Amino acid sequence: MNEQRCIYCQGHLELRLVNRLQRYQDRWVMIENLPALVCIQCGEHYYTPQTHDLVVTLITGQPQPERTELVKIYDAAQVTSATESNPSTVKEFIA
Numbered sequence: 001m002n003e004q005r006c007i008y009c010q011g012h013l014e015l016r017l018v019n020r021l022q023r024y025q026d027r028w029v030m031i032e033n034l035p036a037l038v039c040i041q042c043g044e045h046y047y048t049p050q051t052h053d054l055v056v057t058l059i060t061g062q063p064q065p066e067r068t069e070l071v072k073i074y075d076a077a078q079v080t081s082a083t084e085s086n087p088s089t090v091k092e093f094i095a
C-alpha cells in the first residue's frame with residue numbers, strides 16, 4: 001500500500017505508534033501512541049499532515065492530558081570534560 005522510502009537512507013517505512021516529545025510554550029509535552037511512518041533502517045520518523053493536526057489539537061485544544069509526570073531534565077553542555085578531552089570520539093558518535 002505504501003512504497004514511500006526514507007529520504008535519508010532509502011529504507012522502508014513502516015506505520016508504527018511512537019512517542020513524541022514536543023516543545024510547547026517553553027514546556028515539554030509527551031504524546032504517546034502517535035501514528036508515524038518509521039524508517040526500519042535508520043529510525044527516522046515521518047508524520048502525515050493529519051498527524052501534525054492531531055498533535056496541534058492535543059497540545060493546544062480541549063483534551064486534558066492522560067496524566068502528568070515529573071521529568072528530570074539534564075543539560076549535557078554542563079558536563080563538558082568528556083567532550084573536551086576527546087572531541088574525535090564525539091564526532092564519530094554523532095555521525
Ligand SMILES: [Zn+2]
Pocket residue numbers: 006007008009010011039040041042043044
Ligand atoms: Zn532511513
